[in-house]
Amino acid sequence: MDLDAFEWLLTEPGQRLLESATAAPEDPLRASAVLRKQGSAEHVAAALTQVDLRRRATEKFGPSAARMYFTPDGLEQATRLTVARHRAARLVAAEVGTAIDLGCGIGGDLIATAEAGITVAGVDLDPVRVAVARANLAALGLPGAVAVSDATTVDHSGFDVAFADPARRSARGRSFSVDDWTPPWPFVLGLLERNACVKVAPGIPHELIPEGVEAEWVSDHGEVKEAALWSGGLASAARRATVIGEGGLATLTEEDDPGAAVREVGEFLYEPDGAVIRAGLVTAVAEGVGGGLVDEHIAYVTGDAAFRTPFARGYRVREELPYREKQLRGALRERGIGRLTIKKRGVAVVPDELRKRLALSGDAEGTIVLTRVAGQGVCLLVEPF
Known part of the structure; x- marks a missing residue:
């Protein structure tokens, strides 16, 4: 633009x-x-x-999108407003008074932080993004300063917290390597030596996270949106999974995770939220539902009682069906199942391709889970509850 x-x-x-x-x-x-x-x-x-x-931004920014301004790449990289508001709430709880956004883009995080009553400033190398961010603060009636500057050269020592959302792109497009980040990974590591928050990709390897830094994975309505690294006095755990849904917000940390053993499949199966899986807290869900794992390498939990938890979706196990495709087709046809939802973990199955090969035509609807139990392939007919 x-x-x-x-x-x-x-x-x-x-x-x-x-x-x-x-x-x-x-x-x-x-x-x-x-x-x-x-x-x-x-x-x-x-x-x-x-x-x-603005029409495309409604999913991320809700009604505010109708008054805001965007660039295509700025909208793509911007944090969903619900997630940014959660982050701002953590800053308020930590009694943060001032924050600087080093690479503010179109100002999505500036907006949420300013809404929370924190004095904000933002910098970005791109004059267009700076103009857009400034216009967005003005359009929403929020205070804040935005300037064109190189985030790696800005003196941020006068702010309580520094925030960064490195661009994760290379000449080849979106990149999952920290070597392609802008600002670069060494700058991020330096930033994490002070009170800071850095937004990173959900797939960041655990071994890259410095000691003493909290890694928080956040999902919004069942979809993992990002991870954030919290350092200094803002870190309150090592690993955290936060889920945002219709009922509000819930969070798990390693302190909620005493571990869980592998056990036989019970009457109920639980599919942990993606943020829980990324944070490595599946066994915390197992503890919460009084159950265990179906396999030590598979992120499914099983138990003998029905629990409603924000950290997992629950299913009642109706029966075990044949795992082999030919026998499975016959079993599904016997039950009149024509509309089939296929969930899978730990097995080499492409659900859409399998559904076509099964060629079902019944009037009933069903859900199957293809996974491994004690290292063996298993098919479970389940029903959401």
Whole structure:
């Protein structure tokens, strides 16, 4: 996005064009033809881009998205507002008064932190992202300062907390290697020597996490969104799984995990949340439901009683079906199952391909779990509860 075009959108004529673009036909060609009376082709394109990005941003930012501004890559990297608000709440609980965002992007984390009453400042190398972040704070009536600067050269010692969300991309696209991060991994390690929070990819290897730093994996409505590294006085555990759902927020740490043994499959099966699995706290779920593991290498928990827990989805085990495909097809057809949900862990099965090969046509609906129990392949017919 061109900086001049974006800044023009913030002017009075630009705001009128943006309002018209919001109400314009969804077809881009028709919309452009209608809006050309109010601005140049460049300005019309900028307005229509914002309208499209605002629609896409609703999933992350809710109603606030309709007043915010975005860039495509900034929206992709931005933290979901529910997750950012959880992070800001942790800062409030730690009595943080000031925070600096080193690489603030479009300002998603700045917004949540400012909403929480913390004095915020942000820096970013990209002048467009800085302009967008500044506009977002203004649009939502929030205080905060944003400037163009290299995060690796900024003196952040005057702030209670430093936050960073390194870009995880290389010339080849999205990267899962810390060697491709911007700012680089050595800068992150230096930052973690003070009170800091660094957003990282959920797949970060545990062995990379420095001693004394808390790693928190966060899922929102069943989908793992990120991990965050907390250092200094902000660290209160070694590993933490936090789940956000309709009922609010719940969290587990290694202190909740006395361990659990492998046992036979009971009447109930539990599928731990992805954040729990990433944090290595599956046995904490087993302890919570009074059960054990189906296999020492598989993230399924089993027990003899029904428990509702925010950390796992529960299923009643109806029966064990044949694991071999031909016999399984016959068993499912005998039960009239035509609509089949296939869940699997620890086995080389592609659910969509298996579903096609089974070629079921019954009227009933069913769920099967393909996994390993004591090292052997097993198929369980289950029912969510």
